[in-house]
Amino acid sequence: MIIVKNLQKTFQTATGEKIQVLRGIDIHIEKGEKIAVIGPSGSGKSTFLRCLNLLEQPTGGEIFFEGQQINDSKVDIDKLRAQMGMVFQHFNLFPHLSVKRNITLAPTLLKLKSQEEADEEAIRLLERVGLSDKADAYPNQLAGGQKQRIAIVRSLAMNPKVMLFDEPTSALDPEMVGEVLDVIKELADDGMTLVIVTHEMGFAREVASRVIFIDEGKIQEENEPEEFFTHPKNPRLQDFLSKVL
Amino acid sequence: MNFINKIQETLLTDQRYLYLFDGLKNTVIITVCALILGVILGTLLAIIRVNYQNGARGAVMQILNAIAGLYLTVIRGTPIMVQLMIMYYVIWQSGEPIPVAIVSFGINSAAYVAEVIRSGIQSVDKGQTEAGRSLGLSSRQTMVRIILPQAFKNVAPAIFNEFIALVKETSVAGYVGIQDLTKSGDIIRSQTYDAVTPLLFVALVYLVIVIGLTQILGIIERRLAVSDHR
Numbered sequence A: 001m002i003i004v005k006n007l008q009k010t011f012q013t014a015t016g017e018k019i020q021v022l023r024g025i026d027i028h029i030e031k032g033e034k035i036a037v038i039g040p041s042g043s044g045k046s047t048f049l050r051c052l053n054l055l056e057q058p059t060g061g062e063i064f065f066e067g068q069q070i071n072d073s074k075v076d077i078d079k080l081r082a083q084m085g086m087v088f089q090h091f092n093l094f095p096h097l098s099v100k101r102n103i104t105l106a107p108t109l110l111k112l113k114s115q116e117e118a119d120e121e122a123i124r125l126l127e128r129v130g131l132s133d134k135a136d137a138y139p140n141q142l143a144g145g146q147k148q149r150i151a152i153v154r155s156l157a158m159n160p161k162v163m164l165f166d167e168p169t170s171a172l173d174p175e176m177v178g179e180v181l182d183v184i185k186e187l188a189d190d191g192m193t194l195v196i197v198t199h200e201m202g203f204a205r206e207v208a209s210r211v212i213f214i215d216e217g218k219i220q221e222e223n224e225p226e227e228f229f230t231h232p233k234n235p236r237l238q239d240f241l242s243k244v245l
Numbered sequence B: 001m002n003f004i005n006k007i008q009e010t011l012l013t014d015q016r017y018l019y020l021f022d023g024l025k026n027t028v029i030i031t032v033c034a035l036i037l038g039v040i041l042g043t044l045l046a047i048i049r050v051n052y053q054n055g056a057r058g059a060v061m062q063i064l065n066a067i068a069g070l071y072l073t074v075i076r077g078t079p080i081m082v083q084l085m086i087m088y089y090v091i092w093q094s095g096e097p098i099p100v101a102i103v104s105f106g107i108n109s110a111a112y113v114a115e116v117i118r119s120g121i122q123s124v125d126k127g128q129t130e131a132g133r134s135l136g137l138s139s140r141q142t143m144v145r146i147i148l149p150q151a152f153k154n155v156a157p158a159i160f161n162e163f164i165a166l167v168k169e170t171s172v173a174g175y176v177g178i179q180d181l182t183k184s185g186d187i188i189r190s191q192t193y194d195a196v197t198p199l200l201f202v203a204l205v206y207l208v209i210v211i212g213l214t215q216i217l218g219i220i221e222r223r224l225a226v227s228d229h230r
């Protein structure tokens, strides 16, 4: 479904200094796979994820989505992004819109659904995450865990083919982490393809079909979770796991 | 002649208060229309500036940004009265005075409103744009539906302040033959040969308007604070 070949990303800072963040990432992601991405802070995990839906423009290599190369100027970026959901660490709900409007804005603006259809779908999705009573609330009236569940629902309302999560629980109080992970786990069980950057090793182990370790802009190790966590081979990964587990 | 007589002479004789009413009406029309024009133009200028600052560098963008830069420099670098007279006597010679004044004050106001709105746009978190774009919305849809509503809300008090300033700035409209509030006082003076009383009344009307608008500004600010929905 997603094929990444020798993906590179170099940022240029305001002072003209160049920082190479991704140094050649290769990965094939099959439909229905659940990829957990782990690695130290600053290693390029977010940049990798954001290259997948072109929130960052790669500076080298190729990305294919369903057979079509996407880092190509001919691609309609908006159409592509409409098929890929993204959930951010800081939720990024639209504070000026009600919860329901947050969810229905994109499907109606992009004419995928009528307002009535979108409203019904929004209520259905909100029920699924246990927040149907919040349809008319505004984001700032909600707790972090609720916000993140709604951000997930907002992405799902676009019927995406893949969901990208960038540390979806890192900004949450500990007692709210579980409710968000439960929603993601349910999505995974439903067969959604997902790529999730996370520090929740237990979750990665339980839900992922494959775990990848990124350090210094490269995939240093990838494996199915059992083997990955019990017999890490790369010394950096061993070191990393010894610190976080 | 005592003061009561002067007031009577200024306001009541020959129904002279009607001059003040007409003048007030023109001042309000010019101010409101110019502000609307200023906000529309200012928003366009702000969007051009922000897109350019965010790295949009296409040929069209280069040209638009150059025009916007020139516009801001010229308008902010020259007095409004000169701009008004250039518009009236040079650019739009056959224009009706009031539309000419509306366009002049609108163009002038836009240059200041643009900066206000630009700062409003830039005060909206970058994550809002990313969320909009990642849902598949175009950059224009994201700007119109997500960024601008939040930006306007952030700067509504500043725009309202521009409105208050504009009420007073339009007092030079008399120079192109418009009977605004200030000019009305002048007309009364030329009939009564008493300068003090009409000027006092004109000043009083401006003062009442500005105090009233300032009260409304306070209400707007309180409303905005509440509508953060916290």
Ligand SMILES: Nc1ncnc2c1ncn2[C@@H]1O[C@H](COP(=O)(O)OP(=O)(O)O)[C@@H](O)[C@H]1O
Binding pocket: A011, A012, A013, A019, A021, A039, A040, A041, A042, A043, A044, A045, A046, A047, A048
């Ligand atoms: N827009 C940017 N401009 C310059 N440097 C950036 C930018 N975005 C990220 N970086 C740098 O790239 C590196 C990797 O960042 P990131 O992908 O966010 O890491 P991670 O998500 O693994 O913590 C960091 O050193 C960060 O400072």
Ligand SMILES: [Mg+2]
Binding pocket: A045, A046, A047, A166, A167
């Ligand atoms: Mg990150």
